[in-house]
């Protein structure tokens with residue numbers, strides 16, 4: 001199969017969908033890979049490395065889209081890319097269709113086959129192509145939180161791990177899923193005094209079993225949250241209710257209960273945030289202060305560490321890409337239900353129910369096209 005890897009053109013996106021290691025694996029399976037010049041540069045991969053791995057470098061995005069039977073990307077296509085996508089072309093990338101109708105309509109009009117990273121789903125209902133980015137964001141939340149706890153950055157001036165004779169910082173993590181668990185591991189490793197809250201008792205039991213001694217678990221409810229925010233220095237928002245907006249677990253009035261200089265990192269900002277006063281920020285201007293409480297609410301945290309994020313993402317996407325390239329999308333989706341669930345738009349029709357519902361558009365089951 002002919003695979004095209006365009007350079008991401010969305011603002012501040014430095015990740016790339018295939019690394020030179022991925023090119024070697026795909027080539028070994030008999031596929032030809034065309035990479036747009038400088039596509040990998042933001043993640044630390046030069047054109048020469050792709051060429052050595054067996055890819056052909058193309059100078060423009062137009063040529064990369066024009067030659068490919070399958071496009072591998074990271075972010076959803078943006079407007080200038082819409083017209084480059086061809087009928088019957090397979091596009092394998094993050095789409096997040098339900099949040100943007102013009103993209104959905106444009107992909108329907110293109111006649112392409114859109115397989116979305118975010119809806120590829122394992123039998124246990126986990127989302128294998130979202131997990132790596134949650135791992136990155138969870139770990140980063142503590143790195144960023146520790147930085148903003150420093151006085152010159154606006155925080156309380158507390159060192160996360162403390163020192164002998166001085167207490168460490170207290171870190172509260174709301175939500176013990178992928179983000180929360182990774183945040184807890186980092187905070188615990190740095191010597192903080194960590195509490196994770198979740199509404200799932202089985203999850204709390206599991207975390208209690210696997211976490212080190214400086215991590216406590218606590219049932220998440222309003223009473224407990226009000227109690228704990230009074231004496232915690234760094235609070236990480238990491239809740240998710242699949243398919244819904246995040247619930248506001250910390251409301252505006254609660255800010256007054258916190259110590260001035262407390263740092264809030266709301267990782268769930270991409271689902272509306274679990275802190276009422278959270279609004280999306282960027283890496284250029286990541287924080288703001290309300291009632292003396294510092295808020296960090298960057299919506300694409302992994303974007304700051306493209307080297308790690310690209311490798312984490314491509315480790316997860318490559319096995320699926322190889323199946324798609326080896327078998328063609330129809331046979332690959334027949335053989336693997338995880339990939340079948342990734343199909344969102346085929347030949348002008350919406351085949352993912354949640355997307356059709358979001359815009360009140362007709363839905364056709366993907367099986368119809370296999």
Ligand SMILES: NC(=O)c1ccc[n+]([C@@H]2O[C@H](COP(=O)([O-])OP(=O)(O)OC[C@H]3O[C@@H](n4cnc5c(N)ncnc54)[C@H](O)[C@@H]3O)[C@@H](O)[C@H]2O)c1
Pocket residue numbers: 131133134135137174175176177178179180197198199200203220238239240241246247249266267268269270271298299300301302
């Ligand atoms: N900002 C970013 O750059 C970025 C990057 C990756 C993920 N995220 C977001 O981070 C959030 C968390 O993702 P995840 O992968 O950890 O999800 P997850 O499904 O693995 O975990 C969510 C957890 O929240 C818990 N939860 C639900 N309601 C709760 C409540 N009221 N109180 C406490 N816990 C509650 C669930 O039981 C679950 O354990 C998502 O919104 C995701 O989109 C953001």
